[in-house]
Amino acid sequence: MSQLPPYATVGQRAWYYGFRVICAFIFFFLIAPILVIIPLSFNAENFFTYTPGMLRLDPEAYSLKHYRDFLTNPEWTSAVWNSVRIAPMATLLSVSLGTLAAVGLSQSHVPGRRAIMAILISPMIVPLIISATGMYFFYSKINIVGTYWGVVLAHTVLGIPFVIITVTATLVGFDKSLTRAAANMGADPVTTFFRVQMPLILPGVISGGLFAFITSFDEVVVVLFIGSAELQTLPWQMFTGLREQISPTILAAATILVAISIGLLTTVEILRRRSERLRGMSPG
Numbered sequence: 001m002s003q004l005p006p007y008a009t010v011g012q013r014a015w016y017y018g019f020r021v022i023c024a025f026i027f028f029f030l031i032a033p034i035l036v037i038i039p040l041s042f043n044a045e046n047f048f049t050y051t052p053g054m055l056r057l058d059p060e061a062y063s064l065k066h067y068r069d070f071l072t073n074p075e076w077t078s079a080v081w082n083s084v085r086i087a088p089m090a091t092l093l094s095v096s097l098g099t100l101a102a103v104g105l106s107q108s109h110v111p112g113r114r115a116i117m118a119i120l121i122s123p124m125i126v127p128l129i130i131s132a133t134g135m136y137f138f139y140s141k142i143n144i145v146g147t148y149w150g151v152v153l154a155h156t157v158l159g160i161p162f163v164i165i166t167v168t169a170t171l172v173g174f175d176k177s178l179t180r181a182a183a184n185m186g187a188d189p190v191t192t193f194f195r196v197q198m199p200l201i202l203p204g205v206i207s208g209g210l211f212a213f214i215t216s217f218d219e220v221v222v223v224l225f226i227g228s229a230e231l232q233t234l235p236w237q238m239f240t241g242l243r244e245q246i247s248p249t250i251l252a253a254a255t256i257l258v259a260i261s262i263g264l265l266t267t268v269e270i271l272r273r274r275s276e277r278l279r280g281m282s283p284g
Contacts, residue, residue, distance in 0.1 A: 079237035090155035098163025146228035159212030170204025
């Protein structure tokens with residue numbers, strides 16, 4: 001971290017400390033809802049508020065019953081199973097298609113590549129409700145609304161932009177002379193991709209896959225349009241629990257999702273640093 005030089009002016013010192021105070025407030029504003037939800041998930045009562053016993057730190061005021069309900073209630077276990085079925089397949093398709101698109105668009109001779117890139121990442125920019133409505137009308141024409149593959153394809157569309165962006169960022173520092181050298185040695189394009197390019201861009205591919213997985217696992221709007229009663233995912237079940245019945249089990253589910261997200265984002269950061277070391281952008 002850079003230190004404030006001793007010859008800094010009063011204005012520079014004010015900005016130095018003021019900027020850190022502003023960042024601290026922003027961080028607290030973002031993290032406070034999570035810090036509130038996690039203790040409430042251990043509430044022994046069926047309330048969404050802190051009980052007097054919880055405020056006194058009474059051990060009897062805390063319980064794991066909401067987690068037990070999450071793990072044993074058929075409605076919740078079915079929703080988790082649907083999410084576990086859908087998210088990995090959507091991630092696999094997103095990674096495969098997104099990586100191929102990123103590698104292709106990284107070639108300078110591709111005509112209209114900026115326009116193609118803008119179209120491919122548009123699901124990140126267009127409001128989700130508009131994308132969901134468009135998918136519903138399009139998928140209705142081909143009779144895949146309410147099916148497993150309909151939801152998977154919808155989540156694939158949402159995950160591809162994350163893969164394209166992360167892989168494209170990894171390809172920025174890629175030395176293209178390596179592919180030319182492989183071609184001179186007689187390697188075909190497929191062999192060159194898997195033996196030369198893929199090992200170097202793998203951290204970006206995995207990072208994009210993790211973002212695509214999180215997007216699929218946490219998405220609810222598109223599932224409301226494309227899914228069905230038999231394909232209720234975990235976010236859909238949480239939304240239903242808030243709308244129709246105030247179930248504290250939602251707090252346990254939210255805490256588990258937060259833990260999963262933290263683990264995945266930590267993995268992404270580790271892979272990002274590894275990618276920088278492989279490309280010589282940071283010291284080992």
